[in-house]
Amino acid sequence: MTSLHKKAIVQHLELIATYLEIKGENSFKIAAYRKAAQALENDDRSMALIDDVTKIAGIGKGTAQVILELQKTGESSLLRELQSSIPASLLQLLKLPGVGGKKIAKLYQELHVVDLESLYEACQSEQVQKLPGFGKKTEEKLMKVIEEHRVKPDRLPLAYMLSLSESIERILTTIPSILRVATAGSLRRCEEMVKDLDFVIATLDPKAVSQEILEKVAVHEVIGQGETKMTVLLTDDDHVSVDFRFVKPESFITTLHHFTGSKEHNVRMRQLAKQRNEKISEYHVEQEETGEQLTFDTEEAFFKHFNLPYIPPAMRLGNREFDLSQAFNPLQIKDVRSDLHMHTTYSDGAFTIEEMAIAAQKKGYEYICITDHSKSLRVANGLSSERLKKQRQEIDRLNEQFIPQGFKIFAGVEMDILPDGSLDYDDETLSSLDFVIAAIHSSFNQSEEQIMHRLKQAAMNPFVRLIAHPTGRIIGRRAGYPVNMEELMRLAKRTGTTLELNSNPNRLDLSSTWIRKAEEMGIKIAINTDAHSIKMLDDMSIGVATANKGFIKSSSILNTMTRAEFENFIKQGTNTIEVE
DNA sequence: GCCGTTTTCGGCCCGACTGTTTTCAGTCG
Known part of the structure; x- marks a missing residue:
């Protein structure tokens, strides 16, 4: 059989x-x-x-x-x-x-x-x-x-489409006849590969808006143009297709929901409406008996009308989001209290420890981890044990000013797991740090067996608390090294090692599919930006979206811990490791 | 093909656009 x-x-x-x-x-x-x-x-x-x-x-x-x-x-x-x-x-x-x-x-x-x-x-x-x-x-x-x-490729990586989208959105916000604008479609749902861009625009004068868009946005060709929409191809190498949807202000939210999709999600929503003798269109919700047309100020209000909790765009897959119990709270950016992976001028980051700390503090974080590269990563100016010590002293000094303000910098490192499976620092050096991240940055073409040996050495080390970007993939460009993820997850579970959800839109590593698996297995996940600049700290929202797409609970996320909880977590150390 | 406090037939999510027609089918999101 x-x-x-x-x-x-x-x-x-x-x-x-x-x-x-x-x-x-x-x-x-x-x-x-x-x-x-x-x-x-x-x-x-x-x-x-x-x-x-x-x-x-x-x-x-x-x-x-x-x-x-x-x-x-x-x-x-x-x-x-x-x-x-x-x-x-x-x-x-x-x-x-x-x-x-x-x-x-x-x-x-x-x-x-x-x-x-x-x-x-x-x-x-x-x-x-x-x-x-x-x-x-x-x-x-x-x-x-x-x-x-x-x-022409069918779909393009999220990171590329995000940068295109941001530059267009910047232009749209300067057009006076645009009353409200938002991105929709698969980009808003944070899909890894995106086909085209969608903008929902509230305006009373679609013609004027169309004209201004054609003047200000780098348009290669107009594909279609009407009262309610305009489709263009951009001048970029891939001639990315962009839809602009024009809508009256009162319909903005229903249209935004409609064009955010997914298609499957919308079908389910309409079926749900139908059961209540209502009809959802992109313009309004209509009550079939009275003919009354309802519109909404926010998507929260839209979902609330159907007795649903707010469903973040990344979760709108047309399936599990409707089975969520009322007790399930999708992760929100405000639940994130920290970013545990970032770089500074000590290695290949663009800003000093203090500048990164101030930026993180402004984001409302309670603490951060500074995790520069280790000595073997010479291209990234990796830290020798001496420079690592010096960095720790600077962090201690800075904490004298930050801690009274209710913010703390933890001293960490992103340590290389070397090709032979050895780690880049000895245990004595590692024990001096608050939080050790281990990661693979070299010899991606090794066999699965060799890669697993390396990851195992890292996970079994009592000082290693997190494995960063566990697959090493770059979306649309590099597959990553061969890793047996289920085995790594079992290992992570046994040793109490946290796995990373790297929020960089080029990585999203772990992917939402693996996040879902991690949640099933009861593994802790840290959502980090791996920021090399202040701007990159903003990628946290993409990590949060990916986590939501994996339907993981807030309590399974390491950096939703309060500072006190995190300090306790550090003190506890990893699980005692059984010898095989 | 699936489904049923409008149950065994007759619906099935909704509306716009395009290109083809001359009132609409097919496709799309």
Whole structure:
């Protein structure tokens, strides 16, 4: 008996839905397969623990049959049938804007188009414009999009999109006819990879706003323009697409919620409204009996209307956020009392200890940890034991001025775990510090076994309290070193070592998926910025969003501790380590 | 395909835009 992982079963159901879409099946049938996939994914149990899948809402006789067959044989005869009836390469056409299942079906049946290249050829020979529902304009657009598709990536890393978004938002705030503006979409939900930018703009004069945007923002091309929206491509290398949504001030919040998504979240919200005889649109909430239209001043008020706690954008996934008990409080930035990982001019940071401390104090933190690089990281001006001592003395001196103000600087270090698994300082040096972070910065191409040996040496050391950016990935650029995360988590649990959620938008390491796992396993997480400048301390909000996406409780976060609790935590040391 | 204090049929989330039509289907978010 071949048993398939739940995830694999979910993927099969989704693939079936995609095939049905291309076959031009009834859209509700397609939705039913997608719904069944999501329902299965959202169920907390593993396949072994689910005795009867039809008991799960959204899974009925038909989809249960498919699931059962997948469990039994590892294959689905329905999927096999679909795969033999249409070429798999047609799936890539779904990525094209303006192209959906119905159009693909026509292209395939009438013109024998099977992939992007054959579609391009069909356009070139002007066959496509002859099809009903297509025209000359569509044909030209398709060719252009396919040409672009050959070079342009589908989605771009959050960090890059954030910087683009910030520069546009700065411009928008200078336009007088804009009354309110906010970013929406997957960027606001803090997804790791983002497709396009969305801005919701409250204004009474959309035309004037459009005009000013076109004057002030570096626009490469206008894709669409109307009373309620404008879509443009930017002049940056990737020609990132930006949607501007214009809305009357009273509808700002409902529109912001609508375009923040996710799509799945919105569907659930509307179903919920429907049960109450209400209708959510992007403009208002309408009470069906009276016709009364409600609008809101804040998203908090919007959720409250539906008896829901405020759901932060990062949590709007269309599943677990609706199952939260009233007792679950999503983490808020104000719950964070400290940042435990940052750099100063002692190594490769841009500001002095004092400047970083003052900036952190202004953020409302009660304490911070200064954690510069250790001696082996020469490119980052890593600290020798002597310079580390000198830094500690400076921190002690600064604390004489900070502690009376209710703020404390702890002396730490971000110590390298060397390629052979040895640590960059001896235990005597480490024992002189308040908080030791260990991290891998070299030899990323080692085997999983070697990497795990290194991480293990660090986790077992009694002075190491935290492992920073545990996978070493850079989103969209570097996969990181090969780490067996489940093993590292078991190790962290046993030794009482904290793992980091590095808030740098280039890293988000651990990712929200691993944060969820960490929470299940009862591991402590520290949300840190790893700031190398004052500005980078702001990344904490991205870390908090990622933590929320992982549905972790505030009590599982190390740096929500009060200073007294943290001092106690330091004193306690790590768990006694069993010898294997 | 799923579901049911409007239960075994007839709904299923909502509205705008585009390109194609001449009143609308398909796609998108």
